[in-house]
Structures are given as C-alpha cells and as structure tokens.
Amino acid sequence: MISGGGTGGHIYPAIAIANAFKARFDDAEILFVGAEGKMEMQKVPEAGYKIIGLWISGLQRRLTFDNLLFPVKLVNSLSKSAGIIRRFRPHAVVGVGGYASGPLLRVASRKGIPAVIQEQNSYAGLTNKLLAKKVQKICVAYPGMEQFFPANKIAFTGNPVRKDIVDLAGKKEAALKHFDLSDAPVLMILGGSLGARTLNDSMVLGLEKLKAEGVQVIWQCGKFYHAEMKQKLEASGDAKGILLFEFLKEMDLAYAAADVVISRAGALSVSELSIAAKPTIFVPSPNVAEDHQTKNAKALVDNDAAILVKDVEARDRLIDEAIALIHNQEKQERLSEKIKALAKPNAANEIVDEILKLIA
Numbered sequence: 001m002i003s004g005g006g007t008g009g010h011i012y013p014a015i016a017i018a019n020a021f022k023a024r025f026d027d028a029e030i031l032f033v034g035a036e037g038k039m040e041m042q043k044v045p046e047a048g049y050k051i052i053g054l055w056i057s058g059l060q061r062r063l064t065f066d067n068l069l070f071p072v073k074l075v076n077s078l079s080k081s082a083g084i085i086r087r088f089r090p091h092a093v094v095g096v097g098g099y100a101s102g103p104l105l106r107v108a109s110r111k112g113i114p115a116v117i118q119e120q121n122s123y124a125g126l127t128n129k130l131l132a133k134k135v136q137k138i139c140v141a142y143p144g145m146e147q148f149f150p151a152n153k154i155a156f157t158g159n160p161v162r163k164d165i166v167d168l169a170g171k172k173e174a175a176l177k178h179f180d181l182s183d184a185p186v187l188m189i190l191g192g193s194l195g196a197r198t199l200n201d202s203m204v205l206g207l208e209k210l211k212a213e214g215v216q217v218i219w220q221c222g223k224f225y226h227a228e229m230k231q232k233l234e235a236s237g238d239a240k241g242i243l244l245f246e247f248l249k250e251m252d253l254a255y256a257a258a259d260v261v262i263s264r265a266g267a268l269s270v271s272e273l274s275i276a277a278k279p280t281i282f283v284p285s286p287n288v289a290e291d292h293q294t295k296n297a298k299a300l301v302d303n304d305a306a307i308l309v310k311d312v313e314a315r316d317r318l319i320d321e322a323i324a325l326i327h328n329q330e331k332q333e334r335l336s337e338k339i340k341a342l343a344k345p346n347a348a349n350e351i352v353d354e355i356l357k358l359i360a
C-alpha cells in the first residue's frame with residue numbers, strides 16, 4: 001500500500017516505486033491511498049493503479065474554517081484508513097509525504113505492519129518528521145538527514161524516478177519529432193507540477209529575445225496560469241517553435257529534446273534533471289517551508305553542477321542567463337557532466353529492496 005501525494009513531487013516517486021515493485025513481482029497487488037480532491041486522485045489511475053481518497057487536508061497558518069474541521073477530518077481519516085487496511089491486508093506500507101500518508105501510516109504502524117517513508121527533500125516535511133518514530137525505514141535523497149531522522153533508520157537511496165526518464169539515451173531525435181521541433185537549440189521551462197508565476201513572467205518578458213536568437217522553447221506553465229500565458233503568447237505574434245503546455249505528460253521526451261533547462265528546484269525535478277544530465281538554471285521557489293528548494297538546489301550549485309538564479313532576480317536576468325548558456329557549449333558540457341555525477345538512477349529498486357527486507 002502506498003500513501004501520500006498533494007503535488008507531483010510526492011506522486012511521481014510513489015508511482016516509480018509501484019512500477020519498480022510490479023517489475024519484480026507481476027502478481028503484486030498495489031493500492032494507493034491519497035487525499036480527496038488532490039492531484040493524485042487523477043494521476044495515479046492514469047498510471048494504471050487503484051487509489052482510495054481520504055478526507056484530509058493540511059493545517060493552515062491562519063485561523064480558517066478548514067482548520068476548525070481538521071480534528072474531524074483526522075478522526076474520519078484514521079477510521080477510514082483502519083477500514084482500508086483491514087480489507088486490503090498489506091504486507092508493507094510506504095508513505096511518500098503529503099497529507100494522506102499521516103493517518104494511513106499511523107494506523108498501519110499501530111497494527112504492526114512494516115512501514116517505510118520516502119523523504120524527497122533535503123529538509124524533512126512535517127508528516128514525515130511525525131512518522132519517523134513509528135516506521136522501520138526512512139529512504140532519503142540527500143546526505144545529512146540525521147538532523148531530522150534517527151540515523152539507524154536512514155537509507156540513502158536517492159529519489160525514485162520514473163523508468164522512462166531514467167532511460168533517456170537515444171530518444172532525442174524521436175523527441176524533436178514528437179514536439180515538431182527543428183535542430184535549433186531547445187530551452188525547457190519547468191515550473192514544477194503546479195507551474196511558477198516567476199518563471200512564466202520571466203518567459204513573457206524574454207519572449208522577443210528568445211525569438212530573435214532562434215531559440216525553441218518547451219514551456220510548461222501550470223494549469224493555473226495556462227489561459228493567461230496562452231493569451232500573452234498569442235498576442236506576441238509569430239510564435240513558431242515556442243510550445244506552451246499546461247502540464248507535460250511525456251516528461252521523458254521533453255527532457256530528451258531540451259539542450260538547456262530552467263527549473264524550480266522541487267526535489268523530483270532536481271533528481272530527474274540529474275539523471276537526465278541537463279545543464280540547468282534553478283530558480284528555487286521562495287514560497288515553500290523552510291526555503292527547502294534553495295537547499296535542494298544548493299546541494300548541486302555548491303558542486304558547480306548547476307546555476308542558481310534567485311526568484312527576486314529572475315525577471316531581470318533569467319532569460320539572458322539562459323541565452324548565454326545556450327551559446328556556451330563548453331559550459332553546457334561541464335554542467336552536464338557534473339550534474340550527472342550526483343544522480344542516483346537506481347533509487348526505485350533500492351527502495352523496493354528495503355521494503356522486501358522488512359517483509360522478509
């Protein structure tokens with residue numbers, strides 16, 4: 001049983017673990033438990049797995065009606081989790097962070113079912129910190145996580161990445177064809193699973209420069225911003241080679257097509273870009289707990305494996321920085337080599353190994 005979600009950064013590692021488990025045991029039964037109304041309720045069935053939703057959400061920092069409902073939701077979710085576990089009788093449960101993994105893993109551990117959590121970030125999320133005492137194993141993606149979790153429970157596996165992204169070699173030509181792009185340089189803009197206002201604004205401000213340089217763009221803007229960005233792109237006149245997407249389904253092909261990437265520093269984006277060995281400019285989101293995206297990006301930037309542009313500076317200089325990198329083949333190669341050295345492409349399999357050790 002796999003539980004958690006909320007954003008792509010929790011959902012896709014969960015799917016990668018499920019796929020790696022299925023690849024080893026084709027008769028394995030896997031059930032997901034997510035939060036009603038969240039992205040996982042759509043993305044998990046699209047990946048071919050069954051999911052049950054809990055009525056749960058996070059606590060807001062302000063006093064809201066939702067906060068008053070939180071204890072009711074929690075009791076409801078704990079009781080629903082107990083029912084789901086009683087019926088499904090899992091051999092092991094995995095929590096990937098996000099609201100739903102709290103109640104589910106809490107109940108599972110009370111029933112003595114082996115439990116693993118997977119922490120994607122270099123800074124531990126609240127749900128995972130609370131669960132750490134209850135579970136047997138904690139699979140992490142960054143060194144130094146002993147500051148949040150008991151050292152004897154930690155396994156340094158890396159983040160589990162979908163297999164089609166791990167297997168990018170030889171896909172470039174098919175990828176350019178898929179997106180109907182030429183062999184002129186391709187810049188990819190990745191705003192994380194929800195899209196990013198700063199990246200979108202920077203892109204709009206830099207559109208004319210990119211067109212003048214003949215740069216092609218795969219621009220993932222996020223569902224929330226799509227209508228506005230589409231209208232701005234159309235208003236800019238001829239936009240051949242500037243491709244706008246609300247959400248990219250074929251991430252493997254988008255990575256394969258890209259020469260240079262601008263990205264938020266969500267943990268999975270960082271892991272995927274390392275495996276894909278892409279020369280990347282990270283613009284960490286300033287709107288996340290404890291500024292953890294800056295910490296995610298810093299782990300690479302401090303090793304000269306990526307470039308960092310602060311969110312507040314992005315509108316002024318992000319696109320210039322990207323164009324300079326597009327023209328600097330030698331720097332692209334250096335960044336690509338260094339970022340690849342930090343990749344952990346076998347994470348999903350190592351996490352499956354950890355689960356199997358507990359079941360045994």
Ligand SMILES: CC(=O)N[C@H]1[C@@H](OP(=O)(O)OP(=O)(O)OC[C@H]2O[C@@H](n3ccc(=O)[nH]c3=O)[C@H](O)[C@@H]2O)O[C@H](CO)[C@@H](O)[C@@H]1O
Binds near residue numbers: 009
């Ligand atoms: C705003 C916010 O809370 N962000 C957090 C969220 O990020 P977010 O959900 O943006 O997650 P990540 O950047 O970690 O991962 C995004 C995932 O979505 C996939 N994808 C993305 C866009 C797209 O068009 N298609 C697609 O498939 C990517 O391939 C990747 O697998 O979870 C991460 C992991 O806990 C955290 O590090 C981030 O700080």
